[in-house]
């Protein structure tokens with residue numbers, strides 16, 4: 001493979017802090033894996049960019065994203081910076097729509113020493129991927145809901161056959177590749193919906209069942225969203241791949257993160273047929289920005305997802321190998337348990353955690 005062009009959008013708050021560590025680890029990987037070459041270039045986007053230029057996603061940045069092989073994003077938004085309608089800037093969500101990044105991939109994996117609230121769980125026993133439909137569902141109404149006479153407000157759920165077919169197929173293909181949770185043996189795809197109450201979710205389930213017939217070797221299961229909130233706490237080891245409508249996926253991904261150490265441990269990928277954005281699942285966390293205490297592991301693991309995706313897309317063993325090394329280095333640093341940020345009950349700085357992963361790789 002030639003050189004991968006990576007558009008880097010550090011963003012706001014802790015975004016630039018954790019992105020620095022992700023890039024640090026990628027740089028070490030380039031030295032460790034001879035055939036891996038990355039050309040990482042930073043571009044402005046986010047709330048600070050909006051303040052300076054009245055545009056949270058300037059055309060040059062969008063163009064750079066379209067030209068890139070992958071996009072590596074920090075976090076965006078600042079509650080203090082609002083648009084005229086009172087909402088926060090969310091260019092990271094705009095990108096999903098503009099680049100048709102329909103699959104929100106949220107791996108939820110428990111490493112050692114992360115202080116999960118579920119004390120009965122061993123490392124690795126929680127290892128599932130949440131596949132969130134990213135461009136329709138409740139978010140199809142973004143900025144277009146109705147408020148009538150300051151008395152009634154509505155937003156509409158949009159579920160299409162095309163949108164559901166492709167996200168469900170994505171989930172089945174992922175489950176087939178993953179071959180289940182290696183510790184608990186849980187396998188297959190779970191459809192999360194509220195089909196007992198809403199027609200839109202009954203339709204989502206119907207399309208899920210139709211697509212399931214294309215994958216007879218993959219086990220399937222249905223769970224209502226409310227029951228899923230219960231099961232993810234009671235028996236998270238029973239799940240392999242979970243597919244859900246946009247808002248349900250949004251909520252479950254934060255619940256999932258809480259099971260494995262919090263937002264600092266939750267990487268994510270927003271994937272379409274042509275483009276993909278890789279970013280920690282957390283936001284800009286203004287409450288801890290500028291203190292050097294943000295956990296960079298979600299960003300570092302997102303860099304790993306990027307390498308894995310590049311490896312699969314381009315059939316490139318160097319990128320795949322680098323992804324494996326990165327994950328191994330993170331798991332080793334956590335197993336040693338000495339270098340952890342405050343959210344994981346440690347005392348290390350953001351930079352020290354990045355350094356620990358980098359030196360493990362070296």
Ligand code: ATP
Pocket residue numbers: 014018076077263264281282283284285286287288293294295296298343
């Ligand atoms: P958004 O509303 O855009 O999702 P946010 O910044 O308001 O973003 P989250 O990012 O979801 O909220 O984070 C919630 C809280 O979790 C933060 O306020 C912060 O205290 C903590 N947190 C988030 N990310 C990290 C991290 N990388 N390291 C340590 N703590 C974090």
